[in-house]
Amino acid sequence: MKITQISVFLENKSGRLYDAVSLLGKKKINIRALTIAESEDYGILRLVVDKPALAAESLKKDGFVANITDIVAVEIADTPGGLAKVLGALSKDKIDVEYMYAFVEKQSGKALMVFRFENIDKAVRSLAKNKFVIVGKKEIQSL
Amino acid sequence: MDPESLKNIQFERLKEIVKYVSVQSSFYKKKFAEMGVTPKTIKGISDIKKLPFTTKEDMRDNYPFGLLCMPLKQIAEVHVSSGTTGNPTVVGYSKEDVDLWGEVMARALCCAGAERGDMIQIAYGYGLFTGGLGLHYGSHKLGLTVIPCSSGQTKRQLKLMTDFKPRILACTPSYALFMADEARELGLNLHKSSWEIGIFGAEPWSESMRREIEKTWDMLATDVYGLSEIIGPGVSQECQHKKGLHIFSDVFFPEIIDPKTGKEVPEGEPGELVVTTLTKKGMPLIRYRTRDIVSINYEKCQCGRTLPRVSKIKGRTDDMIIVRGINVFPSQIEHVLLTVEGTNPHYQLIVDRKSGGMDELEILVEVEQKFFSDEVKKLQTIEQKIKKEMESTLGFSAKVRLVEPRTIERSEGKAKRVIDKRKI
Numbered sequence: 001m002k003i004t005q006i007s008v009f010l011e012n013k014s015g016r017l018y019d020a021v022s023l024l025g026k027k028k029i030n031i032r033a034l035t036i037a038e039s040e041d042y043g044i045l046r047l048v049v050d051k052p053a054l055a056a057e058s059l060k061k062d063g064f065v066a067n068i069t070d071i072v073a074v075e076i077a078d079t080p081g082g083l084a085k086v087l088g089a090l091s092k093d094k095i096d097v098e099y100m101y102a103f104v105e106k107q108s109g110k111a112l113m114v115f116r117f118e119n120i121d122k123a124v125r126s127l128a129k130n131k132f133v134i135v136g137k138k139e140i141q142s143l
Numbered sequence: 144m145d146p147e148s149l150k151n152i153q154f155e156r157l158k159e160i161v162k163y164v165s166v167q168s169s170f171y172k173k174k175f176a177e178m179g180v181t182p183k184t185i186k187g188i189s190d191i192k193k194l195p196f197t198t199k200e201d202m203r204d205n206y207p208f209g210l211l212c213m214p215l216k217q218i219a220e221v222h223v224s225s226g227t228t229g230n231p232t233v234v235g236y237s238k239e240d241v242d243l244w245g246e247v248m249a250r251a252l253c254c255a256g257a258e259r260g261d262m263i264q265i266a267y268g269y270g271l272f273t274g275g276l277g278l279h280y281g282s283h284k285l286g287l288t289v290i291p292c293s294s295g296q297t298k299r300q301l302k303l304m305t306d307f308k309p310r311i312l313a314c315t316p317s318y319a320l321f322m323a324d325e326a327r328e329l330g331l332n333l334h335k336s337s338w339e340i341g342i343f344g345a346e347p348w349s350e351s352m353r354r355e356i357e358k359t360w361d362m363l364a365t366d367v368y369g370l371s372e373i374i375g376p377g378v379s380q381e382c383q384h385k386k387g388l389h390i391f392s393d394v395f396f397p398e399i400i401d402p403k404t405g406k407e408v409p410e411g412e413p414g415e416l417v418v419t420t421l422t423k424k425g426m427p428l429i430r431y432r433t434r435d436i437v438s439i440n441y442e443k444c445q446c447g448r449t450l451p452r453v454s455k456i457k458g459r460t461d462d463m464i465i466v467r468g469i470n471v472f473p474s475q476i477e478h479v480l481l482t483v484e485g486t487n488p489h490y491q492l493i494v495d496r497k498s499g500g501m502d503e504l505e506i507l508v509e510v511e512q513k514f515f516s517d518e519v520k521k522l523q524t525i526e527q528k529i530k531k532e533m534e535s536t537l538g539f540s541a542k543v544r545l546v547e548p549r550t551i552e553r554s555e556g557k558a559k560r561v562i563d564k565r566k567i
Contacts (some may be wrong), residue, residue, distance in 0.1 A: 007517035009510050011547045037519045041544045042510075046517055063549055065515045098518060116517070 001124050001134050002070040004052035005114070008045040009065040012038070020045060023062055029055045032140060033114055035101035046101070048073070048114060050141050071114045072124060073103070073140060075133035078111045086113075086132055093126040095119065144393075144449055146441075152393050154188040156421035161185050161194070164427055167212035170205060171429065191396065191419060196405065196430045199232065202372065206230040210426050213237060218425055223271040224371040225470040225537075234371050237425035241280065244374050247391050248281020251380035254389055254448070255365040256340050257311055259286035264304060264338075266314035266322075267345065267468070268294040273375025274345050274468065278313045281377060287311070294318065294468075297325045308337035315468045316343040316352055316364070320500030323359045334361045342367050344376055345468035346502075347456050349566070353385075366455060372431055373418050379453050384445045387452025394422050397453065398430070399439050402460040413438045415460050416453065434460045464494055464561055466502045469538055473560040476506060479532045483525075491551045496565040504541040506533060509548045 010016045017036075024031065024047075033048040049055045052068060059066040076082045090097065096118050103112035112135060117123035127134055162182040164171040174195045175181065184193050201210070203226050208215060218235040226232045236244065257263065263282050267274030275293055282289045290309055292300055300322060304312075312319065319341060326333055338360055344367035356364040368388050369376035378395050379388035390397050399414040400407055408414035416433045436458040441451045464471050476490055489509040496502050506529070514525055522545060530543045552559045 005517065007515070009515055009545075009547060011550065016547070039519055039523065042522075042546075044517060044519060044522075060512070063547075065510045065512055065548055067512070067515055067517065069517045 001072065001128075001136060002120060003048060003073050003114070003135070003137050003140050005069045005071045005116070006047045006049060006052055006055050006059070007067055007069060008047070008059055010036075010043045010045050012041055012043060017043075017045065019062075020059065020064060023058060024049065024055055027051075027054060027058050029058070031104075033101060033103040033112075035099075037099065046099075048103070048140065069116065070120055071116050072120060072127065073112055073114045073135040074127060075135060076111045076113055078109050082111065083113070086127075086130075089130040089132070090123065090126055093122070095123045095126055146449060149393060149449065150188055153396055153421060154185075156393075157188060157191060157396065157419070158182065158185050160419070160421055160423075160427055161429070163424075164212060164429060168210070168427075170201070170210055188396075191398070191430065192407070194419075194429050196417065196432050197428050198432050199226075199372075199434070202226070202232045203230055207233045208235065210428075211235045212427060213425060222273050222276075222371050222375065224273070225472060225475060232372060235425040236374075237423075240374070240423050240425045243394065243422060244277060244377060245280035245284035247374065247394060248277050248377035249284035250281075250391060251367055251377050252278075252281050252285050252287065252311070252342065254380045254382045254446075255311075255342055255367075256363065256383055257285060257287060260288075261311055262288040262290065262307060262309035263311040263313060264290045264292055264300070264307075264309040266292045266294055266300055266312065266318060267376075272345075272468070273369065273371045274313075274315075277369065277375035277377055278342065297322055298329070301326050301329060301331065304337060305331070310337060311340045311342065312338040312362070313342040313367075315345050316341075316348040316356060317346060317467070317496065317500045317502060319343060319356050319360065319364070320352075323356075324499045333359055336360055336362070338362045341365060342376075342380075344368055346465040349455075351566070368453070368456075370433055370435075372428060373420060373433075374423070378418065382444065382446040382448065386444065387440055387454055389444065389448050389450040390439075390453050392451055394420065396421055397439060397451065399437065402432075402434075402436075410441060411438050413454075413457050432460075434463065436460060462561055464492065464563060466494055466504045466537075467539055471504065471537060475536055476533070479536050480508065480529065483529050483532050489548070489551050491560060491562065493562045494565055502565065504537075504539075506541050506543050507546045507551060508543060509551060510545050511548070 030050045035046050037044045056066050056068050098116040100115045178195050219238045219241050220236045222234045223231045265278045269275030341362050341364045353364045365381040367376050367380045369378040379390035381388050396419040398417040402415040413436050416435045416437045417430050419429050420427045435456045438454045439451050443449050462473050491507040493505040526543050534540050
């Protein structure tokens with residue numbers, strides 16, 4: 001039910017984002033979703049890719065600081081209030097979202113979002129209980 | 144004083160102090176025994192070369208009170224400066240030592256042109272840092288009226304200057320420039336300031352900085368030198384001719400040595416300043432290695448003084464840097480990082496002088512796989528923790544910046560720890 005996210009530490013200097021994504025390109029790793037969280041001096045690039053293990057290994061080998069985290073991808077109705085429904089259910093169960101971002105691809109009528117939770121197992125149970133569709137590793141790879 | 148009489152005084156005092164420490168100090172007793180020297184070894188002032196050196200490491204190894212030559216009860220005052228690692232350097236002063244401090248600092252003030260009845264604004268920090276109290280004792284000894292401002296609160300400093308009209312200002316040279324910026328903002332006419340003489344020290348500064356201060360404030364800017372291990376400010380001081388700092392060699396005997404061989408270098412050649420305190424009682428030091436690179440000139444000065452003149456500091460034998468008057472050793476930074484993260488992180492110090500004249504220290508810390516997180520707040524927590532620990536160790540606030548691994552320049556496999564961008 002969980003999928004793997006790669007996080008990469010990037011200093012705020014020109015060319016570093018390019019370095020990271022071009023490395024993944026060379027390794028024929030496809031990026032499914034990404035976001036950057038930034039502070040004054042650095043950013044954290046977060047990625048969902050088709051080959052997470054290879055991506056993490058390649059980045060580290062190339063001198064990047066990178067780690068992997070479990071996150072959850074959830075299908076959301078691509079209609080007004082779709083995201084609010086999911087967040088409302090989580091909020092009712094007192095589950096905090098650390099951060100979230102959207103996928104590039106989407107299936108017809110559905111948007112796909114990834115969530116990072118403080119307590120992922122509790123979050124998965126809540127989502128399942130509320131009948132939201134959680135997208136698994138295999139589906140991410142075949143997107 | 145003619146050089147021969149000075150030499151005789153130095154010789155008599157050296158004999159006395161060697162006798163004193165070989166009885167009073169278990170540290171020197173042991174050191175002298177290892178080298179086979181006794182008070183009888185001293186038959187002339189040049190025999191000082193036969194005595195062992197004392198180093199900053201000796202101070203660290205004997206922390207806190209191992210180098211005292213009298214019971215702690217008889218120590219009148221202690222001062223503390225940065226050590227190379229966790230422990231600071233501790234100096235104990237007897238009542239006589241505090242008097243000596245006042246005496247040499249009074250001489251220094253006099254040398255710069257101060258006269259009984261003048262008013263002095265002391266904007267050096269008071270407290271464990273020797274700057275404030277050193278100037279304070281000397282001013283009383285000379286009979287000056289003291290405004291003990293301590294450092295900071297610039298607006299108030301400027302108000303007191305405008306209202307009280309002190310003739311003398313004592314602070315770090317960078318603070319003198321910093322105050323100028325603030326004064327301009329307040330619309331003050333800097334050339335109308337009451338300050339005529341500045342006693343500037345506690346950090347390295349150049350001739351160009353001197354010109355800038357003199358032009359900005361229309362005052363005489365003189366250099367004062369000292370280090371807490373010896374006494375604090377008052378070891379040497381420039382006169383109005385500004386051609387080297389007169390070292391009070393009747394009480395602080397100077398030698399200039401090659402730091403590698405320990406041998407004396409010829410007059411005028413650069414070398415490490417080594418100082419023996421000839422009359423101190425609380426914690427006398429024999430041949431203390433200051434790690435400051437200077438040269439010495441024994442010629443009589445235009446001002447008439449025969450005291451030798453030591454140049455401005457040309458460099459250091461170690462990697463110590465001085466930021467806002469405070470000694471900073473890269474090893475201290477390393478020590479803090481080790482305690483914060485339990486790792487051996489790579490770091491680099493960047494010192495820069497901002498346009499206002501104040502120095503800023505930025506500490507770059509390479510992010511380690513171990514403490515990296517996908518969450519910004521976790522990294523920020525670590526940054527804050529490092530910053531807080533640094534502030535409590537260094538005594539001032541430094542900027543901490545996390546950088547990618549291997550971004551810190553390494554030359555021949557060794558990381559370059561300090562980048563000093565100040566033009567001094």
